[in-house]
Amino acid sequence: MSDTHQTASLITHEGCPWCESTRLKTRFETIDRSGSGEAFPIVECLECEFVFTQKVPTAETIGPYYDFDEYISHSDTKENLVDKTYHWVRERMLKRKYKLIKKHSQGDNLRILDYGSGTGYFLNYVKTMGWDVTGVEINEQARKVAKDKFGLNLNPPELFDQLRGPFEVISLWHVLEHLYDFKEKFQAFYQKLTSGGILVLALPNHTSLDSKWLKQDWAAYDTPRHLWHFAPKNIKLMAAKYGFQYEASYAMPFDAYYVSILSHQLKSKNVLSLLKGGFLGWLSNINCTFNPEKASSIIYILKKK
Numbered sequence: 001m002s003d004t005h006q007t008a009s010l011i012t013h014e015g016c017p018w019c020e021s022t023r024l025k026t027r028f029e030t031i032d033r034s035g036s037g038e039a040f041p042i043v044e045c046l047e048c049e050f051v052f053t054q055k056v057p058t059a060e061t062i063g064p065y066y067d068f069d070e071y072i073s074h075s076d077t078k079e080n081l082v083d084k085t086y087h088w089v090r091e092r093m094l095k096r097k098y099k100l101i102k103k104h105s106q107g108d109n110l111r112i113l114d115y116g117s118g119t120g121y122f123l124n125y126v127k128t129m130g131w132d133v134t135g136v137e138i139n140e141q142a143r144k145v146a147k148d149k150f151g152l153n154l155n156p157p158e159l160f161d162q163l164r165g166p167f168e169v170i171s172l173w174h175v176l177e178h179l180y181d182f183k184e185k186f187q188a189f190y191q192k193l194t195s196g197g198i199l200v201l202a203l204p205n206h207t208s209l210d211s212k213w214l215k216q217d218w219a220a221y222d223t224p225r226h227l228w229h230f231a232p233k234n235i236k237l238m239a240a241k242y243g244f245q246y247e248a249s250y251a252m253p254f255d256a257y258y259v260s261i262l263s264h265q266l267k268s269k270n271v272l273s274l275l276k277g278g279f280l281g282w283l284s285n286i287n288c289t290f291n292p293e294k295a296s297s298i299i300y301i302l303k304k305k
């Protein structure tokens with residue numbers, strides 16, 4: 001990007017990464033409470049309302065910021081209530097994702113590319129449903145787990161350009177906000193989709209009630225790992241620019257609880273913060289009952305024209 005410079009392996013955007021306007025405003029700084037403890041500015045474009053993290057490490061230097069346990073995968077033990085709940089939610093979510101994609105696609109044996117597959121739970125689920133699956137995952141350890149556990153051969157991102165297509169579905173579950181080259185990827189996904197194919201994006205939404213309430217303490221800013229903070233308005237603009245029809249959006253109610261509780265627990269880990277977080281998650285879900293674009297996390301369905 002021409003409006004960007006890098007010093008001491010930090011990226012500073014002089015202009016908006018989306019519209020290039022230099023009318024930028026720092027909202028506040030968020031602290032990386034799950035890892036480094038460092039502070040990062042959250043900046044908003046006054047022209048197009050795109051929100052992004054400023055002074056992030058480069059792609060070459062961000063590695064250590066991902067080096068903490070929870071990020072790779074949750075264990076498969078079912079010892080305590082938290083783990084049991086987590087596994088129950090995961091099963092429900094896998095089923096829901098599968099059903100949503102089916103609803104917006106034609107045919108039974110879909111060819112799907114999942115970008116940022118993690119340890120492969122979602123791909124394995126849809127594979128057992130008869131879909132033809134391809135996955136991309138940057139983390140070597142996660143690729144190994146996917147191989148050992150499910151027999152999935154996930155590709156490192158370097159092989160993305162060579163992946164055979166086309167696909168009826170390309171999915172990114174909480175991944176686009178991590179990609180340095182999100183605009184280039186949007187175009188590449190368009191190229192790899194069939195006509196009428198769908199791009200499925202799950203993303204946190206900073207215009208949700210829980211985000212507005214928690215401000216800099218909202219855990220889904222997750223700096224510096226989340227480089228961009230997309231709102232429905234941004235996704236609509238991107239869809240239009242890159243040749244997609246904005247088909248639908250859906251709330252992810254479990255994410256509201258997860259993010260609200262995590263936000264409180266990162267500050268002080270006790271029963272009261274758990275209850276406060278749970279209550280805020282519940283309020284956030286009530287608030288988006290009739291409008292999924294107000295949800296804490298949103299699944300967007302974009303259709304290739």
Ligand SMILES: [Zn+2]
Pocket residue numbers: 016017018019020021045046047048049050
């Ligand atoms: Zn802008």
